Amino acid sequence: MNTFWLHPALILILGALVLPLVPARLKKGYLLLIPVLLFWRILAMARGEFGQVHFLDWTLVFGRVDALSSVFGYIMSLMCILGTLYGLHVKDDAQHIASWFYVAGSVGCIYAGDFITLFLFWELMAFSSVFLIWFRGRRESLGAGYRYLLVHVAGGVVLLAGIVLHCKTPGNGWAFTLLDVHHPTTAIYLIMAGFILNAAVPPLHAWLPDAYGEATFNGSVFMCAFTTKTAVYALCRGFAGMEILVVLGVIMALYGVVYAVLENDCRRLLAYHIISQVGYMVAAVGLGTQMAINGACAHAFAHILYKGLLFMGCGAVLHMTGQSKFTELGGLWKKMPWTFVFTLIGGLSISAFPLFSGFVSKSMIITAGLEEHKLWVGFLLLLASAGTFLHTGLKVPYFIWFGKNRPKKETWDRAAEPPWNMNAAMLVASALCIFIGCYTPYLYKMLPYP
16 A cells, blocks of 8 residues: 555444454443544545555555545445444444444445445445344344345346456456446446446345345344445446436336335335435436436435434334334324434425425436426426325324324333434434525535536
């Protein structure tokens, strides 16, 4: 390495390895310290290329810090703090270790300057996150985890094949930059397939509701934030202007809404809405204009917060009652009033309600579509947003908190506000959702373009 440069992912990896050695009385403080150090490190990094390693005939770039990677690094590290705070009372070190390795993989992808480094962290992300499904300990979780791993291994093989074919073509290097999307080759299509599998683009999407609905209550909070948004970052970096992504993104936005109608499990419903919301970002990448890429970044930022908040709320219900199906819940506002308020804020944010975070990011993508005279893109994304309000803005709060279904006695007796740390994480996420919606310069100044 030419000069010493501390990679943010290394903080999490070393922190995870040391965690089992930390005395019990210091563990909670240590759990918060490591994500805060990650956040500080990302804020302190200067722009440029760092961490270059010469290996065989390759020059690996572990740290490419620019406007695009910085906005994703900021929100990823912030979500790591909130996710760790939310699961602070979990005494199983293995869950925290898996979560931190998972975030480290995502952060490594974001700052990777070449395809080899990107692939290494991409696989770290897949193999560490599967444990967040298995740790729930149910028979269904075991099967969902194996399916998740098989799908992502297959996606990794496709991605690697595309990378090798592309980089071995004369004139192409190993640097991870914008690809020639206007004259795509087989290699470029293979790389795109590897990326859009992680983005859960139909028909490569079934792993997402299957896995996220079976993860642990705190594992799903991490999973909803990192895999798909890392894929969005990779698409922004390499595939801006790839027109097929506009069509795929609009299909995603509508598809997720339609399937959410049919769901009885609140976390599976939220998983289908991840597909819908990531559809906005994929469509924006396909549009490829500065406004569209800004919109994709802004919506990824907002989505990580409000979707994390929604999974926190539904995870709190699961943690306190043992239930996540709408038909087994109802009337819980009396037992969990603060959780209800926080979940409602998440629902209004994802629905793009004015003065909430989703409004200031979705509107950018819809505007980008209209400015490019693709009226069908703008109108269909507006239609998807209306569906989102009906299901996540109304269905989730109603059936859990006010529904007429009478929970079983043991469910009702167990229901109560979750531990303080879970409420604290939801409070911070709720405040940020409102703050972004009311004070737009906070988010807009981070975006890659004016």
